Amino acid sequence: MKSQSETALDVVEVKAEIVVIAINKWVNMEVVQQALNVQQGMVGKFEELNSTLHYKKGKNDTIYYAYDIFSSYSYHKKLSTKSCRALIYSGDHDLTFPYVGVEQWISSLNLEVEAPWEPFYVDNQVGGEQDM
Secondary structure (H helix, E strand, O other), rough: OOOOHHHHHHHHHHHHHHHHHHHHHHHHHHHHHHHHOOOOOOOOOOOOOOOOOOOOOOOOOOOOOOOOOHHHHHHHHHHOOOOOOOOOOOOOOOOOOHHHHHHHHHHOOOOOOOOEEEEEEEEEEEEEEEOO
């Protein structure tokens, strides 16, 4: 028989799977892609979790991942001066690049934040921080 904590973990895993399914469906909707200015035909199916990309510190033998993550900063800086809208998606599920780095990145680009960081809740527990 499972303990209460094991049962609770099962529920959390199921809810996480449901969230991934919902995100994948949402981001692949034509109306969402139009709102994000995704050019039709340029990208195949979007996935919230891409299992073909792997990051290992100090390992540079993949064609799927750019290890110089800082090289895109100049592009973002230039785009931020062009009044381009952006969806910045991040979370603490990524232990290599947590949301704290995203906060610093937003600040360094002098991006206007429409609403301050606020906690969001899942079953009355803090699930993370959100920004608008």
